Amino acid sequence: MTDGRVERGNQTRRTVLERTMDIASVDGLEGLSLGKIAADLGLSKSGVFALFGSKEDLQLATIRAARAVFVEQVVRPVQDEPAGLDKVWRLCESWLDYSGRRVFPGGCFFYSVSAEFDARPGPVHDEIAQIRGDWTRYIERLLDEARLAGGFREPAGSVDVPQLAFEIMAMMELANAHSVLHGEAVDYQRAARGILARLRAATAAPDELPERPPTFDFTTGRPSD
Template structure:
């Protein structure tokens, strides 16, 4: 069984079937509005570009109202990471889960990532690639949240490759950690090239490289 990367988790939502009063629902709507904006900003400017005052001003909200929802800049940053993770699950992980276990699921995951980046779900490209670079040499709760999300993502990719091995679609002696590294590197290179240079041919190159690498890894 592969690692299931947070299927069903959402940020700032309510439990299905829970009855909420108007104030709670308005608070949830405001929270979703704020996090939609903070994710977009952070994907371009980084998480340090966020502040309660800035977000309140841009969205026409009261600073005290936004503060009541998040309490501090750090909590706003952490909530943004959690919200981006939920989007990532929905746009990248969930499509892969719809494919059968094995290399088909690995291929679908890579295709979903490239589509997520190409479609600019976040205006700066992959949210986690951007904030991982920003916090790679820092310390603290936000860095830990970013690092945990990346560790979980790598483990998920590795888990899908292990599934393919158990299904007999790749050799038993395949170095799954190495293949995981190569696939993630290709995906992130395509994202970075497109974001920096505006050249979407990187997605086609990445797709061709991934197809060739998975074909070489296949035992069939």
């Protein structure tokens, strides 16, 4: 009986977080309300309060749940590929696909909540900043692995990995912002072309990268050539 109650509690927690991630990606983390979510889902308000305790706890749990979704959708599909700029390109494709398919209805969850909390100190800001920093460092790590594997045409010591990571992230996030604002997919194609051109200009083996990016077909949930 105890195990059954625990599982029911875990299922309720998952149900709530699925809802709060979607809400926060559109309305922001400040748009979350324990009482409203309980009413929306037909749950006991006291039960939801027992699971999360406070609005801040709910916000932090939502951020951590969104991180798990992000890892599953963006990072895991390419994590076992060999080091090189092709792996970096595949990761960028994965990110553009994640944003364009609206895994979260507001586009990239972390782009949305970062704008909301970037100048607001506190635990929620710190959690977002940590996850954003982890993502930046992950891209830099993949680029550095490509550098050590001889993937760049320029001498290894002259490669500015943080600068290249910054440029790649800037193109992806601008595509997300424009697409969410204007409701168009063309921005993902432009970002993909820009990222691929930047990587092809840097790589020591251009044949390992496609000459052009795929056409992203977000109705099927995957790129198509």
